[in-house]
Amino acid sequence: MSRTDQPLQPNPPLWLVMLTTAMAGGMGWGIRGQYGHETGAMIAGVLVSLILVFLFCPNNTSIHVIRAAALGTIAMGFGGSMTYGQTIGLTHDTALVGNWASLRWGMLGLAIKGGVWIGFSGFFLGLGLGGKRYRPFEMFLLIIGMLTAVVAGWWLFNSPHDPENKRLPLLYFSDHWKWEPGVELKHRPEIWGGLWCALVTGILYATLVKKDDLARNLALWGAIGGSFGFPLGQALQATHAWNPDFFRESVIGPFTRNFNWWNIMETTFGTVMGAILGLGLWLNRRRIGISSEPDTSPLPRWLVAGLLGVHLCLLLLVDFSRFSWIDGVYDLGLMMGFIPLVACVRGRWWPYLQLLPITLLPIAGKTLRMLVYSVANPINLSVGWLAYFILPMLYAITLAVVFIRNTKPEGAHPAFIRITLIFCTWIYFGLNFAFFGFPLLWANPSALLFFISVIGLTLTALFFDPAERRWYYKAWKKGWS
Numbered sequence: 001m002s003r004t005d006q007p008l009q010p011n012p013p014l015w016l017v018m019l020t021t022a023m024a025g026g027m028g029w030g031i032r033g034q035y036g037h038e039t040g041a042m043i044a045g046v047l048v049s050l051i052l053v054f055l056f057c058p059n060n061t062s063i064h065v066i067r068a069a070a071l072g073t074i075a076m077g078f079g080g081s082m083t084y085g086q087t088i089g090l091t092h093d094t095a096l097v098g099n100w101a102s103l104r105w106g107m108l109g110l111a112i113k114g115g116v117w118i119g120f121s122g123f124f125l126g127l128g129l130g131g132k133r134y135r136p137f138e139m140f141l142l143i144i145g146m147l148t149a150v151v152a153g154w155w156l157f158n159s160p161h162d163p164e165n166k167r168l169p170l171l172y173f174s175d176h177w178k179w180e181p182g183v184e185l186k187h188r189p190e191i192w193g194g195l196w197c198a199l200v201t202g203i204l205y206a207t208l209v210k211k212d213d214l215a216r217n218l219a220l221w222g223a224i225g226g227s228f229g230f231p232l233g234q235a236l237q238a239t240h241a242w243n244p245d246f247f248r249e250s251v252i253g254p255f256t257r258n259f260n261w262w263n264i265m266e267t268t269f270g271t272v273m274g275a276i277l278g279l280g281l282w283l284n285r286r287r288i289g290i291s292s293e294p295d296t297s298p299l300p301r302w303l304v305a306g307l308l309g310v311h312l313c314l315l316l317l318v319d320f321s322r323f324s325w326i327d328g329v330y331d332l333g334l335m336m337g338f339i340p341l342v343a344c345v346r347g348r349w350w351p352y353l354q355l356l357p358i359t360l361l362p363i364a365g366k367t368l369r370m371l372v373y374s375v376a377n378p379i380n381l382s383v384g385w386l387a388y389f390i391l392p393m394l395y396a397i398t399l400a401v402v403f404i405r406n407t408k409p410e411g412a413h414p415a416f417i418r419i420t421l422i423f424c425t426w427i428y429f430g431l432n433f434a435f436f437g438f439p440l441l442w443a444n445p446s447a448l449l450f451f452i453s454v455i456g457l458t459l460t461a462l463f464f465d466p467a468e469r470r471w472y473y474k475a476w477k478k479g480w481s
Contacts, residue, residue: 010056010285012466013186017055017278020460023453025274026046027425028447030267031432038080038333039319039362041054043428045076045121045360048274050421051457052125052281057417058467062290063351063407066416067344068128070351073359074340075124078195079117080335083188086174087113088234088265092241095180102179103238107231109173109192114230115223116195118273122222122280123202123215124341129281130214131289132206136299136346142205143338149201150194150334157193169193190333198334214287221280223275229272233265236293258318263446299347308353311339319362320369352404355420356396360427364389388434392427418451420460429454 028044035043049072057065090096090106127134134142160167163185168176174188203219206212238248240261247256281288315336317326330336341356343350372384379387403416429450433439439449465475 009289010058010466012055012282012469014279014282016460017052017282018275018462019458020051020055021278022271023274023456024051024425025265026271026276027429027450027453027457029270029273030263030407030450031428032270033266033455034432034435035265035363035366036080037319038077038331039359041117042073042077042359043363044270045073046272046355046424047421047428047457048076048121048277048353049125050417050424050459051074052278052332053129053468054417054421054431054461056129056285056288057290061089063348064128064290066351066355067126068290069417070344070354071128071341072121072125072251073354074337074344075406076118076121078120078337079113081331081333082113082117082192083174083190084110084113086188088237089175090173090179092233092238092473093175094413095183096237097242099179104258105173107234110230110234111227112173112196112227112271113192114228114269116192116199116226118229118277119199119219119223120195122225122277123219124356125222125281126215126218126284127206127212129218129288129290130212132210132212132215134210136342139342139345142202143334143341145205146198146201147334148425149197149340150191150332152194153197154191154194156197158190161187171342173174214284214289214300217284217287218280221284222277222384224280225276225337226269228276229269232272233259233268236268237261237265258443260444260446267446267449295303301349303468304343304347304349307339307343308350309345312358315358315362316365320365323393330462349404352407352416356400359424360392363428363431364392367435371434388431392431395423395427418461422458424460425454425457441444 013041024047025044029041029048031043032040046069049069051149052072053065053069057068066077087106087109090102090109096102147165157171158169161169163176164178168187169190171193172190173192174190175185177183177185178189178413201218203216206215240256240259247259314326314330317323318330318336340350340354368384371388372378372381378384399419403419432450433447436444436447441451463471463473463475466474
C-alpha cells in the first residue's frame with residue numbers, strides 16, 4: 001500500500017490561493033480566446049494546475065506532484081469539444097437584445113457547459129493529488145468507460161439533431177427558429193450532455209471504486225467555478241450589447257469604448273473559475289495525499305516514445321491539416337486526452353513533456369501561422385519561425401530534458417514546479433502579446449490585466465515559500481541543487 005503521509009500539511013493563505021489562481025485562470029482563459037478549442041484551453045489548465053501544486057505541495061519532491069499538474073492540464077481541454085458561440089449569441093445578438101427569455105436560456109446553457117468544462121479539470125487534478133494510485137490499464141479502462149458515456153449522454157440529451165425536419169433536442173442551447181423565426185441559421189450539433197455523463201461516470205468510479213474523495217470534491221468545485229464563471233463573464237458582455245450607448249457616451253466611455261468585450265468575458269470566466277477551484281482545493285487541503293513511494297514499474301521508454309510519436313502526429317493533424325477524417329478520430333477532447341492520460345499515470349517522462357513542449361506545441365504553431373502566414377504584412381519568414389516557434393519550443397524541450405535527466409526514481413527535482421510556472425507564465429504571455437500586435441499596455445485592457453497577472457505569478461513563484469508560509473527574497477534558491 002502506498003504511503004500517503006506528507007511531512008508538511010499544506011495550508012497556504014486563502015487570500016493568496018484565490019488571488020493567484022484568479023490571475024492564472026484569468027490570464028490563461030483570456031489567452032485561450034486567441035487560440036481556441038481544446039489545446040487553447042490547456043493554457044489555463046497548465047497555469048492553474050501549476051500554481052495550485054506549487055502552493056499546496058510544499059517541497060514538491062514527488063513525481064506524483066508533476067503528474068497531478070499534467071493531469072489537470074490535459075483535462076482542461078476536454079470542454080473545448082463543445083459548441084458555445086451561439087449559446088453566447090442568445091444573450092447578446094443584436095436581433096435578440098431585449099429578449100429576456102433568450103437571455104435566461106443562454107445563461108442556463110453557459111452554466112451547464114461551463115460547469116462540465118471546469119469539472120473535468122478539477123476531477124483529474126484531484127485524482128492526481130488524492131494519493132490513490134491509478135495504473136495505466138486502469139486509466140485506459142476508465143477513459144473507455146467515459147467515452148462510452150459520451151455516446152450514451154449524447155443520445156439521451158443531445159439528439160435528435162435534424163433541423164431540416166425541425167427536430168432538435170429538448171435542451172438545445174444554440175440558436176434556432178424559436179428565437180429567430182424566419183432567419184436562415186446554421187444549427188450547431190451539441191455534445192454537452194455526453195460530456196456531463198462522462199464526468200459523472202468518472203466521479204462515480206473514483207468515489208465508489210477508488211474511494212477518492214478529493215477527485216470527487218474537486219470535480220464538484222470545478223463544476224461550481226465553471227457554472228458561475230461562464231455566465232458571469234458573459235453577463236458583462238451582454239450588458240454592453242444591451243446598453244452600447246452607455247459604454248460609449250457616458251462618463252466611463254473613454255475607458256470602455258475600445259474594450260474587447262469578448263476577451264473581457266473570457267478573462268472574467270477564467271478569473272472566477274480559477275479562484276473557486278483554488279477555494280475548493282483549500283477547503284479540501286487535508287485530503288491531499290501525495291505518495292512518497294517511487295514508481296515500482298514505470299512504463300518502458302520505448303512504449304512512451306511510441307505513444308508520444310502517435311499523439312504528436314495526431315495533434316498536429318487536428319490543428320494544422322485539412323483532412324476532415326482526423327477531426328472525427330481525434331478532435332473530441334476526451335479522445336485527444338486518451339494517450340496522455342494513460343501515459344501520465346505511470347510514465348516518468350510524459351508529465352514533464354506535457355507541461356512544457358506538448359502543451360506549447362499547438363500554441364506556438366498557431367502563433368506562427370497567424371503572424372507569419374495569415375496577416376497582411378507578415379514579418380520576415382526566418383525571424384518569424386525563430387521568434388514564434390523554434391526558440392519557444394527549444395526552450396521548453398531543453399527545460400524538460402534538463403529536469404528529466406536530473407530526476408531520481410524516488411522523486412522529482414524540487415525546483416521544477418517553480419521554474420516551470422515562471423516559464424509557462426512568460427512564454428504564453430509573450431506569444432499572446434505578439435498575437436495582440438505588441439500594444440501599449442495602457443491602451444489594451446486585456447494586455448494590461450495579463451501583465452499584472454504575470455507579475456503576480458512570477459513574484460509568488462520567486463519569493464513565496466509554501467512550506468514555511470512566508471515571503472523572503474531567497475525563496476527561489478530553496479531546494480535547488
